[in-house]
Amino acid sequence: MSATTPAANATPPAKGAALARQRRRKTRIGWNAVGVLVFLIVGFPVYWMVNTAFKPAKDAIDPDPSLLPTGFTLDNFHRALQIADFWGPVTRSLIVSVTVVLVGIVVGMLAALAISRFAFRGRKVVIVAILAVQMVPLVAMIIPVFLLLNDLGQYDKLSGLIITYLTFILPFTVWTLRGFIVNIPKELEEAAQVDGCTRTGAFIRVVFPLLAPGLVATSVYGFIQAWNEYLYALMLMSQKHQTATVWLANFTTKHGTEYAPMMAGSTMMAVPVVILFLFVQRKMAAGLTAGAVKG
Amino acid sequence: MSAADTTTAKTPPPPRPTPSSGARGGTAPGGGRAPRDRRPKLSGATPWALLAPCLLVLIAVLGYPMARLVTLSFQQFGQSQLWGFKDAQWVGLANFKAVLTDSMFWAVVLRTIVFAAGAVILTMVIGMLLALLLQRVSGWVKTLINIALVASWGMPIIVATTVFKWLFDSDYGVLNAVLSKLPGVHLVGHNWFASGPQGLAVIMLLVIWGAVPFVVITLSAGLTQVPKELEEAARLDGSGAWGVFRYVTLPILKPIIVMLTTLSVIWDMGVFPQVFVMRGGHPEDQFQLLTTWSYKQAFQVNDYSQGSAIALITVLLMLGVVAVYMRQMLKIGEVE
Numbered sequence: 198m199s200a201t202t203p204a205a206n207a208t209p210p211a212k213g214a215a216l217a218r219q220r221r222r223k224t225r226i227g228w229n230a231v232g233v234l235v236f237l238i239v240g241f242p243v244y245w246m247v248n249t250a251f252k253p254a255k256d257a258i259d260p261d262p263s264l265l266p267t268g269f270t271l272d273n274f275h276r277a278l279q280i281a282d283f284w285g286p287v288t289r290s291l292i293v294s295v296t297v298v299l300v301g302i303v304v305g306m307l308a309a310l311a312i313s314r315f316a317f318r319g320r321k322v323v324i325v326a327i328l329a330v331q332m333v334p335l336v337a338m339i340i341p342v343f344l345l346l347n348d349l350g351q352y353d354k355l356s357g358l359i360i361t362y363l364t365f366i367l368p369f370t371v372w373t374l375r376g377f378i379v380n381i382p383k384e385l386e387e388a389a390q391v392d393g394c395t396r397t398g399a400f401i402r403v404v405f406p407l408l409a410p411g412l413v414a415t416s417v418y419g420f421i422q423a424w425n426e427y428l429y430a431l432m433l434m435s436q437k438h439q440t441a442t443v444w445l446a447n448f449t450t451k452h453g454t455e456y457a458p459m460m461a462g463s464t465m466m467a468v469p470v471v472i473l474f475l476f477v478q479r480k481m482a483a484g485l486t487a488g489a490v491k492g
Numbered sequence: 493m494s495a496a497d498t499t500t501a502k503t504p505p506p507p508r509p510t511p512s513s514g515a516r517g518g519t520a521p522g523g524g525r526a527p528r529d530r531r532p533k534l535s536g537a538t539p540w541a542l543l544a545p546c547l548l549v550l551i552a553v554l555g556y557p558m559a560r561l562v563t564l565s566f567q568q569f570g571q572s573q574l575w576g577f578k579d580a581q582w583v584g585l586a587n588f589k590a591v592l593t594d595s596m597f598w599a600v601v602l603r604t605i606v607f608a609a610g611a612v613i614l615t616m617v618i619g620m621l622l623a624l625l626l627q628r629v630s631g632w633v634k635t636l637i638n639i640a641l642v643a644s645w646g647m648p649i650i651v652a653t654t655v656f657k658w659l660f661d662s663d664y665g666v667l668n669a670v671l672s673k674l675p676g677v678h679l680v681g682h683n684w685f686a687s688g689p690q691g692l693a694v695i696m697l698l699v700i701w702g703a704v705p706f707v708v709i710t711l712s713a714g715l716t717q718v719p720k721e722l723e724e725a726a727r728l729d730g731s732g733a734w735g736v737f738r739y740v741t742l743p744i745l746k747p748i749i750v751m752l753t754t755l756s757v758i759w760d761m762g763v764f765p766q767v768f769v770m771r772g773g774h775p776e777d778q779f780q781l782l783t784t785w786s787y788k789q790a791f792q793v794n795d796y797s798q799g800s801a802i803a804l805i806t807v808l809l810m811l812g813v814v815a816v817y818m819r820q821m822l823k824i825g826e827v828e
Contacts, residue, residue, distance in 0.1 A: 340803060361553055
């Protein structure tokens with residue numbers, strides 16, 4: 198499969214190297230072709246979403262659609278905004294996601310500090326518990342969570358949704374932040390303490406600045422999780438107070454299926470998230486292997 | 493906090509403490525359970541104070557409902573109990589008996605397992621192939637693929653689901669139009685969701701499309717850790733590409749693969765919105781998976797206790813996989 202073969206080793210070095218290089222270039226072109234094909238297939242759904250969103254409505258329902266863009270119009274976006282209240286759900290989603298992230302990151306950071314910088318009895322139990330909680334299939338929990346919030350009078354309240362989402366993002370926030378903290382050498386803190394900082398001071402002046410990029414990445418990731426959640430938003434909020442994901446899923450039932458405006462709505466929901474995602478994915482990928490998030 | 497840090501600051505950091513020793517959870521290979529006389533001095537209340545808010549939230553909104561899920565499944569709990577007209581009654585194993593004797597339930601279990609297994613295997617195989625491909629292409633192709641992968645990874649599941657619904661639409665879907673151009677294929681007006689297996693295959697494709705990027709990116713990171721010298725040595729010893737992969741790459745990647753597989757199993761057993769939204773909120777019987785089935789029993793049939801019983805059975809089914817994952821995680825945790 199790869200370029201270097203036993204044959205290349207047998208021939209005299211100079212000639213062999215040239216042959217091998219030529220051979221390698223040929224296989225490289227082959228792999229590139231496969232790669233481009235993969236790019237086209239994997240990227241197609243995203244392309245088609247954006248393509249449909251900007252298409253004139255009559256081209257969108259062409260039984261023999263053209264694969265290339267056929268024109269440019271914003272009509273579908275206007276239509277999407279008209280069909281149902283768009284900004285209401287988006288505002289609610291924003292409020293929920295931002296609150297969840299702000300609270301989650303503070304609470305999560307404290308917990309992460311505890312399990313990464315302190316030795317205490319029961320530390321392992323806590324770590325196991327946090328990991329285990331992460332493995333609980335959230336779909337299975339919807340019934341009791343619904344009943345709990347119902348009992349507490351938190352059904353159809355943003356606060357109920359916020360506290361629920363908090364439990365979803367906390368385990369991975371703690372776990373990924375722990376990963377970031379563990380990578381900051383303890384000696385730095387100790388040096389600051391030798392120089393007269395208190396432990397808290399050492400944390401604020403030394404650890405915190407080094408942790409900042411990790412905090413940003415984790416926040417963005419948590420934000421995306423909260424923003425994308427569907428099932429709990431559907432169950433815990435009434436139609437009147439729906440969030441953005443539920444708004445999009447409802448699109449179909451309103452006036453039959455108007456696909457072009459629906460793709461416009463999808464684009465509006467997805468593009469900001471995908472862009473945010475682009476920024477953090479490199480930093481998160483490593484943490485995620487440990488953290489187990491997207492579900 | 494200030495009181496605590498004065499006390500803890502003075503104690504020198506314990507020499508790489510073995511906090512595992514004696515702790516109840518986990519089976520640390522090294523941490524003997526014999527009590528030691530000289531433990532490193534442990535920091536007092538500070539860590540618990542730091543942990544408190546986190547644990548509080550988790551226990552209140554996850555721990556308590558978890559217990560409630562168990563108790564619910566042994567009770568009779570319907571609409572009248574929800575509104576508070578009647579108290580929940582203990583009915584022992586009646587819910588489980590009702591669920592387990594329902595032939596529909598077994599069909600759902602089987603379907604869920606086949607669906608999850610198919611999705612996991614395909615995700616892992618495709619993910620591995622793409623990760624290997626990424627190593628062999630030029631830089632610009634790599635960038636292109638990475639962009640596509642991150643875009644599909646970042647797509648909200650609901651958006652991805654509606655997009656796939658559009659791609660596979662029977663009248664105006666682009667897929668039918670394009671496939672029909674192939675010689676001998678007549679798919680114009682074909683309804684992909686007329687039958688369960690075909691519809692679920694489309695949903696599986698959607699799940700795989702969303703899951704592959706994470707696998708590829710993680711495996712690619714892992715592949716960079718494979719020492720070039722080892723591959724070279726294997727090649728000099730006469731192994732072909734497959735041999736190098738089988739005996740050098742695969743063993744080194746094994747921990748990552750175990751982790752990704754267990755995670756995928758957990759995620760794919762829990763597939764819900766994809767089916768739910770794809771079928772317009774009312775999946776037909778032949779589309780039901782354990783998650784949607786539990787949801788239907790609870791919120792559409794209004795039998796919360798039977799829904800809970802089904803959810804509980806789902807969790808139990810996944811426990812084995814979770815155990816494997818946890819062991820792997822703890823191994824990694826030990827290294828750090």
